[in-house]
Amino acid sequence: MPFTSLILLTLLSGTPVQASSSAIVMAGGHTYQLFCVQEGELILASETGLCEKTESGGVQRFEIRNEDGEVQFFQDAPAGNPFSYVGIFSIANAGIEVLDVDTSHDEIQGSGPKPAHLIYYFDPTPSGLVPFNPAIAGVDGFAHLSTGIALSRTFNTGFFQFSVLLGFNAATHRIEIMPDQIAFSAFPPADRKKSGTSQASGEIKFYSTHNIATPKTDVRIKPGHLVTWWQSLDTVERPPSSQVITILAAWAPASLKPADNAPEGVQMVYYDFNNLWLQIQVDDQTGWIKGTGSFRMIGLEMANGQH
Secondary structure, three states, X not given: OHHHOOEEOOOOOOOOEOOOOOOEEEEOOEEEEEEEEEOXXXXXXXXXXXXXXXXXXXXXXXXXXXXXXXXXXXXEOOOOOOEEEEEEEEEEEOOEEEEEEEEEEOOOOOXXXXXXXXXXXXXXXXXXXXXXXXXXXXOOEEEEXXXXXXXXXXEEOOOOEEEEEEEEEOOOOEEEEOOOOOOEEEEOOOOOOOOEEEOOOEEEEEEOOOOOOOOEEEEEEOOOEEEEEOOOOOOOOOOOOOOEEEEEEEEOOEEEEEOOOOOOOOEEEEEXXXXXXXXXXXXXXXXXXXXXXXXXXXXOOOOOOXX
């Protein structure tokens, strides 16, 4: 399956995973260093590649300078809302290199979702840093693919988690949801066991693809069936004469949209909760199911126990 061919560096951690930061970052034949202004102080070079809030206050401004001291990128904090954290990193895979600047605030004004991290990405070309657009909020970290580097965004639906990949378009310097993701990597919620038996039972609609217009059949789910996950390393003993339901993948319409409570131009991945699909295998049959009723029928409940 296509979703098993990638190596996801971090999907469930909740914070971006980066390479180790250092005072000087080498990328694209140049060296880059982070300079920061703490509240009431002069701008100084970071000795670690990180700038963090101190007792005297947060970070009012940061700059990325090359080896000649030329400013390649800078950002001022919004009035009254300084940065609590700024870090510069680089990562490379399959001949593709990306430099990123990770920022966060203690508080973000307004209501609605509040992205913890806002990250700027750059192509470190021989002539200098070229930004990838848009800046992204809410990603989990990098993924290594055979073709280069991608970003992962993991959603927790309550029943399960799934991850969407975003790619870097070097020709247009755009960050885009990778096309043709017919399946997303699916995982159990973090606070639930990966495998186990379920007494749920009934009939579910089994579709050949994640499209209600495709052929479907009725599949009987028996009580006491074993629910497991394709990537699970758990060694759960199969009950005698029991069905085995394996969660293979997930899918939902996903799109990049302006992020709530973030600066203009920042985007975030959103998905349609009302159009969630799971690909499962029941004994020797494989297909797609849709809707929370079907998820509960195979033994998946909301992580908080709601019905």
